[in-house]
Amino acid sequence: MNILEKISQNQAVFSKSERKVAEAILANPQTAIHSSIATLAKMSNVSEPTVNRFCRRLDTKGFPDFKLHLAQSLANGTPYVNRHVEETDGPDEYTNKIFESTMASLEVARQSLDISVINRAVDLLTQAQKISFFGLGASASVAHDALNKFFRFNVPVVYFDDILMQRMSCMNCTEEDVVVLISHTGRTKSLVDVAQIARGNDATVIGITSKDSPLARECSLVISLDVPEDTDMYMPMASRIAQLTLIDVLATGFTLRRGTKFRENLKRVKDTLRESRYDKR
Amino acid sequence: MNILEKISQNQAVFSKSERKVAEAILANPQTAIHSSIATLAKMSNVSEPTVNRFCRRLDTKGFPDFKLHLAQSLANGTPYVNRHVEETDGPDEYTNKIFESTMASLEVARQSLDISVINRAVDLLTQAQKISFFGLGASASVAHDALNKFFRFNVPVVYFDDILMQRMSCMNCTEEDVVVLISHTGRTKSLVDVAQIARGNDATVIGITSKDSPLARECSLVISLDVPEDTDMYMPMASRIAQLTLIDVLATGFTLRRGTKFRENLKRVKDTLRESRYDKR
DNA sequence: CCCCAAATGTAGTAATATTACAACTTATAC
DNA sequence: GTATAAGTTGTAATATTACTACATTTGGGG
Structure with a gap:
């Protein structure tokens, strides 16, 4: 399962400091994957072990493992599954959505064959x-x-x-x-x-x-x-x-x-x- | 650009040992992202710095950064563009290769638009x-x-x-x-x-x-x-x-x-x- | 055969992450 | 209100991991 969704869903389970970490990551996930545990700790105003504990709570082995999961979530062009074209989409949005959903359909088709x-x-x-x-x-x-x-x-x-x-x-x-x-x-x-x-x-x-x-x-x-x-x-x-x-x-x-x-x-x-x-x- | 493609395309640029690393990674990319630089070095029968140099040659900051890129490539449903169908491929192989390369091409097309x-x-x-x-x-x-x-x-x-x-x-x-x-x-x-x-x-x-x-x-x-x-x-x-x-x-x-x-x-x-x-x- | 350049490895150093433990906070029972 | 226990957070030490500088090896050309 997409770890970004997991973070936003598990908000309730987190402790106060852990929530700070969650916010820092959600605010800028792209930065998070390129930071060390120390940097991220500073950004969230918590200590390093807190970040580590945060990672473990999400069933990852530790910080580096967590970063890998995060990177994969970001890589999928489709973070939120059903990317339907909206009334208000501009050209870049509907173009990307159509390409992405076409690729996703191919993947589904392949698996159903x-x-x-x-x-x-x-x-x-x-x-x-x-x-x-x-x-x-x-x-x-x-x-x-x-x-x-x-x-x-x-x-x-x-x-x-x-x-x-x-x-x-x-x-x-x-x-x-x-x-x-x-x-x-x-x-x-x-x-x-x-x-x-x-x-x-x-x-x-x-x-x-x-x-x-x-x-x-x-x-x-x-x-x-x-x-x-x-x-x-x-x-x-x-x-x-x-x-x-x-x-x-x-x-x-x-x-x-x-x-x-x-x-x-x-x-x-x-x-x-x-x-x-x-x-x- | 997908780093897995990059690896298979840049084969010519690599040195002998670097190619060993490339092979080890391509053989089992899923394992690679969960290994330390030492483990991967052993798997490829080279030294740790060689692995590091390999990463840099692919324009990443170092091994951890490389793993991030690799993780992202694996997350995309599109592993390699250059999975050409081989003479000896069975139905499951050529089917998957065609679907995968089609998806990869869509991704390339999207980016070129x-x-x-x-x-x-x-x-x-x-x-x-x-x-x-x-x-x-x-x-x-x-x-x-x-x-x-x-x-x-x-x-x-x-x-x-x-x-x-x-x-x-x-x-x-x-x-x-x-x-x-x-x-x-x-x-x-x-x-x-x-x-x-x-x-x-x-x-x-x-x-x-x-x-x-x-x-x-x-x-x-x-x-x-x-x-x-x-x-x-x-x-x-x-x-x-x-x-x-x-x-x-x-x-x-x-x-x-x-x-x-x-x-x-x-x-x-x-x-x-x-x-x-x-x-x- | 020697020299030079490129490639590779060794060992030390730096960075990063993890652990153990101490301090603090909060909730609860008395 | 206080004592206490459970939970949370931070500090500092330690372990792991990655990187750098330098030494050694390899291979190709003169």
Whole structure:
């Protein structure tokens, strides 16, 4: 637990002098971590052992250990967990909050991932005759991105953000095809339909969605991403980034499974792109 | 800057013994922060002053100060930027490495951002009669995502991933239009052309690209994102995530500028979407 | 092979933190 | 009100830890 919060919460437990120390630290934690026990004692107008006792009361081994904990609390850009954007935030505030909460969501997503499922998904993708990526709305751009990645692998790959095209494409599926469906909520009706159609034609359906959703129930394999979505803004933000990172993971797993020679191919693709570019000076 | 990155990057600068220290720390940073200089010296098979010199070479005041920095690096969910995926990595390894390096890149991107430029960009976007988002390849899906976001704002917004459509669209630009061009390298020829056409018609051109690139030179305003791209995989990964997060920032700035009433509109858009969904139990 | 510079280690010194204990404060019982 | 015990705080001694100055070693070039 964050030691700064701990200090402000345990105020009641502290003795008079200890509270002085707490105040001195809270007033300027950044200075505190760069001070010696003597300096901090002076700043708080108490003796050195008092500071030491203060540290121990917070379940640290002593002053140096306490400083380490404090340093870590300060390092986390997110001292107070839910850094939602406020009405009154200026550009620097909302920029930092969005970046920080995006990073935090990625961390949560990473921890919620089931590696064995990822591995299985990579298995299925490498064996596929044809891969389709479908999504709608915000998830459409994720599917679009997946197309861009897997297209380089020289595998037949398909992407549509049009419901009818998605349905028609799935009508012609075979059991050797893999269909990847992307949806944060997993409750988009037409995407659930697409899943059923694909399954009806024996295709393998991989869902990148939240578990226990209607879509999840129709999939052969579900990669569930439990990302806390910031609903304040009424737009998918963090969920989408997590999905994209997952696509990166799948693409990387794909290339690793294919071996070194395959990666030389990739380099050639990249080299070809260079012709459409201005030279790097 | 993250001191763990610094250690792995500066390997070349270190002397033989210093490298031993670096290895010992990288092998088990968690232990390192709880050790005294003597313990760490033993673990690395060097003398105490060597450890001290090692710390100073990393621009810290000494060993205790170094430990503080190290503690802060460990506290951030983002251990190393340079955790490249290896040939031999298993699914859990490459998954974690990709998530971690993505988070690290976001942190780097955040620090490289110029807030005043963001603020200016939000200004321009809110005043625009029509907003266009153009990108090619991997950046196309970012533009696609931007479309999805800004479309909800009830502003005329346009997106094309087709070069000809992009050009034609820019032919009809006016000075009240804003064109946002997305490109990691900023060296894609046809996108530079598009910038010139748009500028020729007095439109405002915002570039989300790397600074000092040919594209940057053609833009009215450049939001530069300096993200270290992992080139091992020959695919844009981190740069794209940073671009998307930047889009989130711009969209958020946009809504904040428009005020509360505007945000109620957004809620209605979201509520409308609900009809296409299965109910949440 | 020798010299010089860089690197590393040794031993002493300085700083910092911890402990033991004494003095003081406060609360409570009589 | 006073005695006493418990709790709090400070002082001074001690132990730990980090740093500095200098000696020794190593390695590379003439």
